[in-house]
Amino acid sequence: MIKCQDLVKIYKLKNEQEVIALQGLELEVEKGEVMGIIGNSGSGKSTLLNLLGGLDRPTAGKLIVDGKDLLRLSDKDIVKYKLETVGFVWQNNARNLIPYLSVIENVELPMLLKGGRRKRERAIELLEGVGMGHRLKHRLDQLSGGEQQRVAIAIALANNPSLLLADEPTGSVDSKTADIILDVFREINRSLGVTIVVVTHDTELMKKMDRVVAIRDGRTSSEIIRRSYSKKFSVASENDENHERDTHIELAVLDRAGRVQIPREYLEAIGIKDMNKIKIQLEEEKIVLLHPNERKTGSS
Numbered sequence: 001m002i003k004c005q006d007l008v009k010i011y012k013l014k015n016e017q018e019v020i021a022l023q024g025l026e027l028e029v030e031k032g033e034v035m036g037i038i039g040n041s042g043s044g045k046s047t048l049l050n051l052l053g054g055l056d057r058p059t060a061g062k063l064i065v066d067g068k069d070l071l072r073l074s075d076k077d078i079v080k081y082k083l084e085t086v087g088f089v090w091q092n093n094a095r096n097l098i099p100y101l102s103v104i105e106n107v108e109l110p111m112l113l114k115g116g117r118r119k120r121e122r123a124i125e126l127l128e129g130v131g132m133g134h135r136l137k138h139r140l141d142q143l144s145g146g147e148q149q150r151v152a153i154a155i156a157l158a159n160n161p162s163l164l165l166a167d168e169p170t171g172s173v174d175s176k177t178a179d180i181i182l183d184v185f186r187e188i189n190r191s192l193g194v195t196i197v198v199v200t201h202d203t204e205l206m207k208k209m210d211r212v213v214a215i216r217d218g219r220t221s222s223e224i225i226r227r228s229y230s231k232k233f234s235v236a237s238e239n240d241e242n243h244e245r246d247t248h249i250e251l252a253v254l255d256r257a258g259r260v261q262i263p264r265e266y267l268e269a270i271g272i273k274d275m276n277k278i279k280i281q282l283e284e285e286k287i288v289l290l291h292p293n294e295r296k297t298g299s300s
């Protein structure tokens with residue numbers, strides 16, 4: 001569904017300076033996955049979401065979504081892509097909903113823009129699907145935060161997108177509401193087969209994703225994969241016991257040049273700080289990383 005290879009995004013600032021927001025990001029997302037993206041502030045999460053959503057263009061690399069090459073699409077095709085292939089749910093509801101329209105009119109609007117038919121029936125169907133069938137005539141300020149998010153999901157689904165992108169969809173609601181929103185995502189994923197990519201800081205939300213990809217400094221650095229999911233897609237071997245702690249495994253991402261990003265905490269645990277070299281040894285079937293002054297292997 002999504003293939004990013006060596007994806008680069010450089011923002012040019014007015015004073016001629018450049019910001020490298022993504023520097024060779026690698027990511028593949030299967031059709032029908034529910035995937036999370038995590039990362040520190042400034043790591044490039046929103047930049048990635050904007051590129052996936054066709055709101056901004058990559059600087060270099062490869063970005064294919066649903067068979068469309070986003071580096072090569074014409075401006076006209078990008079408009080079509082935004083209307084037909086992707087749906088967005090933002091944290092900020094002012095961005096999701098038009099305040100002076102009713103709930104049902106908000107859901108009808110994207111269909112109107114696309115020139116679709118059966119708008120009213122489909123809008124009702126969608127709103128019932130997200131548990132908002134009883135609030136059709138309400139306006140934005142008459143809904144709770146969680147209700148607004150559910151309407152936002154219905155709007156995002158209006159034109160039957162194959163990809164749903166959500167930026168911190170539970171960022172401004174309590175944990176119970178966050179749970180309900182996540183259930184809505186799961187349900188639409190199951191019933192409509194929509195691929196869902198969610199940027200989140202919410203650790204509870206992360207636990208419920210098939211896969212969570214961590215971005216560090218504009219690169220994919222590691223992946224946390226649910227065991228049931230890893231079995232389904234055979235991405236990792238395992239000798240597991242069905243223990244709560246064991247339901248996820250973490251894999252570091254290895255790019256085609258053989259680069260791996262090692263989490264700072266791991267480096268600091270072996271005394272590596274402000275250094276640009278590390279000792280690397282091959283031991284039987286293991287690659288061991290050591291402090292440059294370490295003489296014999298043992299800790300890594």
Ligand SMILES: Nc1ncnc2c1ncn2[C@@H]1O[C@H](COP(=O)(O)OP(=O)(O)OP(=O)(O)O)[C@@H](O)[C@H]1O
Nearest residue numbers: 011019020021039040041042043044045046047048
């Ligand atoms: N329009 C822009 N112009 C210039 N620089 C930008 C622009 N948008 C983002 N950046 C920079 O690109 C880098 C990545 O930003 P991005 O917003 O993608 O990070 P993020 O991981 O989403 O952060 P946060 O969690 O704080 O939203 C940052 O250094 C940011 O300052």
